[in-house]
Amino acid sequence: MTDADALLDTHLAGLAEALSPYRQVASLLGRWGAELAWTLGNGGRLLVAGNGGSAAEAQHLAAELVGKLRDDRTPLSAIALTAETSSLTAISNDFGFDEVFARQVRAHGRPGDILLLLSTSGRSANLLAAAHAGRQAGLRCWACTGPAPNPLAQACDEVLAVPAADPQVVQELHLVSAHLLCEYVDRTLPSVLGLVGAVTGGLSAGSAPTPAGAATVSGLPVVDPSGGRP
Numbered sequence: 764m765t766d767a768d769a770l771l772d773t774h775l776a777g778l779a780e781a782l783s784p785y786r787q788v789a790s791l792l793g794r795w796g797a798e799l800a801w802t803l804g805n806g807g808r809l810l811v812a813g814n815g816g817s818a819a820e821a822q823h824l825a826a827e828l829v830g831k832l833r834d835d836r837t838p839l840s841a842i843a844l845t846a847e848t849s850s851l852t853a854i855s856n857d858f859g860f861d862e863v864f865a866r867q868v869r870a871h872g873r874p875g876d877i878l879l880l881l882s883t884s885g886r887s888a889n890l891l892a893a894a895h896a897g898r899q900a901g902l903r904c905w906a907c908t909g910p911a912p913n914p915l916a917q918a919c920d921e922v923l924a925v926p927a928a929d930p931q932v933v934q935e936l937h938l939v940s941a942h943l944l945c946e947y948v949d950r951t952l953p954s955v956l957g958l959v960g961a962v963t964g965g966l967s968a969g970s971a972p973t974p975a976g977a978a979t980v981s982g983l984p985v986v987d988p989s990g991g992r993p
Contacts, residue, residue, distance in 0.1 A: 778935060781927035785936050788923055792940060795905065795921075796947020802877055803828070803839040803948070804955035810842050810872055810902070812864045812893060813881030816934050818845035820881055824941040832945040836952060842871055844893075864893035874901030881937055882906065883930040885913025894918040907940055909933040 764772075799809060809828065811821040821843045828841035844867045845851070854863050868878060878897035880890045885908035895918060897904045904919040911924035923940060925933045 774931070777927070777929050777932050781925065781929075781932050781936060784926040785939075788926065789936075789940060789943065791921065791923060792943045793947050795923075796944050797951045798903075799877060799944065800948045800951035800955050802875065803841075804952055806840075808840040808842065808871065808873065808876045809879060810844055810868060810876065810897075811879045811881070812844040812867075812890065814845075814887050814889070817881035817883065817937065818843075820934065820937055820941060821845050821879075823938065824879070824944070827941070827945045828948070832942070832949055834949070836949060837956070839948070839952075842867075844868070844871075861888045861892050863889050865889070865896035868893050868896040868902070869900060872897060872900045872902045876902045877905065878902045879905045879907070880915060880919065881908075882913075882915050883909045883933045883937075885909060885911070885915035885924075887915070890915055891918055907937045 803809065809825070811824055812818070813821045822845060825841040825843040825846070828839040830838070844864045847867075850867060851863055854866050858866060864880075872878060878893065880894060882890050885906070890906075891914055894904050894906070894915060898918075898920075904921075906915045906919040906922040906924075908916055908922055908924050909930060910926050910928070911922060913924070916922035916924055925936045925940075927933050927936065
C-alpha cells in the first residue's frame with residue numbers, strides 16, 4: 764500500500780466511523796426542513812454564515828435555496844452573510860471582525876426569520892456575536908457545529924452537533940446536512956404554499972382564514988413556528 768492509499772483509507776475510515784453517530788443527531792433535520800419551508804414559504808428569510816470552509820458551505824446552502832436542489836420550484840429568500848465582500852470589508856474595517864456577521868443580522872433579519880451558523884469548533888467570536896444579535900432581533904438561531912458542548916451550541920436555540928473529532932469530517936457532514944435540509948424543504952414546501960394559497964384565497968373571498976397550527980405532510984410536520992401569532 765502506498766502512502767497515498769494509506770491517507771485515503773484513513774480519511775474514509777474516519778468518515779465512515781462518524782456516520783452512525785451522525786445519523787442519531789441528524790434526525791432533527793426533518794423538523795428543521797419543515798420549519799424552514801414554513802418560514803420561507805410565508806415570505807420569511809434564512810440568514811446563514813460561517814468562516815473559511817464553512818463560509819463556502821453557507822454560500823452553497825443559500826444557492827440551493829435561491830436556485831434549486833433538484834426540480835424547479837419558487838425561489839426562496841436565503842442570504843449568505845459571507846458573500847457580499849464590500850459589506851464584509853467595510854464592517855471589519857470600521858467595527859472589527861467580530862461584528863462582521865452580527866451587523867448584517869441586525870440589518871437583514873426580521874422577527875421570525877431563521878439564522879443558521881456553521882462552525883466546526885463552535886468557538887468563533889464573530890458567530891457568537893451573530894447568534895446574540897439574532898436572538899435579540901427575534902430570529903430563531905440554529906447552529907451546525909462539531910462536538911458539543913461548545914459556546915455556539917449554547918448560544919443558539921438548537922444545534923446539530925456532529926460527534927466527530929476531525930474538523931474535516933465535521934465539515935463534510937455539514938455539507939450532507941445542507942443537502943438534506945434542502946431535500947426536506949422541497950418535500951414540504953408545496954403543501955406550505957398550498958396552505959398559504961388557500962388562506963389567501965379564503966380571505967379574498969371574504970371567509971375566515973384557516974387557523975394556524977400543525978399538520979402532517981408526506982410524513983413531515985408542517986408547523987407554524989409563530990404559533991399563529993401575526
